Amino acid sequence: MANLKLYDPFEKMQFSDATCFLCGTTITKEQRTPVFGEWMQQKYQLKNKELLLLDKSVSTFGELTIPCCDHCHLNHIIPLEKEVEAATEKGVAGMQELNEQRLFQWIGKMYYGTLVTELIKEADPLISPEYPVSEDPKMLGKFRSFYKVLQSLRVPMVFSDFVPCSIFIAEINPTEDDLPFEYQDELTTMAFSIKLGSVAIVCTLLDNGIILKALGRLNRLVQGQQLHPIQLAEVKARVFYAAYIFSVVPEYFERAVKPGDDHLIMDTLIDDVTNEVFNPWEMTAYAHMLEEMLKPWSIREEDILQNPKQPLSFLIDEDGNFMRMEKYQSIRS
Template identity: 55%
Template sequence: MQQQNLTLFDPFEGMRFGNRICFLCGTGISLDHQTPVFPAWLMEEYGFGELPLRLLDQSVVAHQDLKIPCCPHCQAHHLAPLEEKMRQAVKGGVAALRELDEQLLFQWLGKMFYGTLITELIKEQDPLIKPEYAVSEQPKMLMKFQAFYRVLQSLRVPMQFADFIPCSLFIVEVDASAEPSRFEYRDELSTMMFSLRLDNALIICCLLDNGIIQQSMHRVWAEIEPRVLQPIQAAEFSARVFYSGYLFNVIPDYLLRPVKPTDDHVVMDSLIDDITNVIFNPWDSSAYAKMLAMYWARWGITAQDILRDPQEPMSMLFSPEGEFIQFPQIPGLEK
């Protein structure tokens, strides 16, 4: 029986997605066995349950109505305990979130990301409007999501990652007094990027890079982590991380070590093919400026503004000499 509990489920084999199969263990269930993608306590605390979310097939659903199939056992024994730990950590703010085991935070963000993903996959079986780029018709994307689901199984199966964590995590402290917004949410399916703003805590995550983006940004992050950022600075840092996810060019491969009858957990190893693949595509200032302009739209800053000096895109974080900007001067709001 113990051996069976350590068996991973893979819904991507045969594309076993539907409203009658538990998203986490594959057990057949009835239609009323569902769990919200975004936890009820989070929607209640930040009041975004009724806000609309547009899916790839152009259908619109309220966040509170976005649900995924989940058996009672997985709900009670795996999701509920995780949500309670996260609820307590969110109440504790930035310090409590930074003290969390990164694997727990990865699981929590990953469950929300994956819940949105399988909603898209189920929708593609009967779409309102057929998406231009259906997820189920993109082999490379499916390979990436399958790899991600393999490590997300750590939600259900006790799992130890040998010498890595599947994601890059950044928890930024934001000056919440500078902006009334308590909650912001952004995700990007193709790059597997996810971010949440919860009061003064901004969580940014690339869910499938084995920490490589965090390693590549270690100098910038060492400067940012101890500071309290202004909202425009936090937006810039988000854009930098999301753009790094856009440039990330490899898919980690995950290998399960053989399980012995006496084992009480599984061990996952990882390989990245960095011989035949370039890990990061080349940086393109024009593409980065377009992304940054999206994050800075509320301040009226355009891509043209950002690229007035093509060799040195505008930054609210660092001066041209590389010094951190303590009090950024926002264009149009200067004294």
């Protein structure tokens, strides 16, 4: 019989190396699972690639592991990683065919694994973060909502007419693509991007698909296209900025379990009556985000805002059509 009981580590802030991150079982310090799948570490030589954490300590992709009991590791984590690995072998088509809930779980596991690492480290940080996550009630409430739907990885769960996230999948043109792997996440806005070879995934993890709808035209423009890396950077800037101005937090409620039920049904509620769903789009703030994403091409904010009414874009031309690009030509040439 399926175990339909949810676990809530936020109730008692139960984050330690002695507790499974997924079910709460007491474990030994040796029982852990990689945040980034071993197949991915091997394929993209990530084991010794460095990661900077919030407390300014440096870890590597290989060192970043989280507490996980043997049961969850064998029955939930490994099957998920195998499923995603098989999808990546088929390129962008394989990732687009992958069940959206499974893709959410895979991205969510990496995001939450990084978060759990931060929460455990805050008990004994190398350098105390300026704004500790564990002392921010609003953020903890947001993470708590996210964790409830992430448990669909362990507890059989059906989302009633929603998916908790927005997922953008794009194919990258190989002509000037020098980076086989890229990864970026933003803890507070829950925006996430990862590039695996020719496939890029950009995701906002707790918006019930609202950002995908808001940026629907952008998503339709890039479907079936091969993006230059600078165009991917712009997609990331638009999605990450939309996550930054997204201002509501979905709530999730499980329906009462009846005898014989083999899964939970999760409903959702967003307060869009007393709260605006998005804060105003501010062009200067967006330009700053885009500048960050365009650093490899040395493009500055003043370049982006030469025409404030129509900021610099490498994706969309003046007529609103997709700009096909194989090679980047400097805007200063």
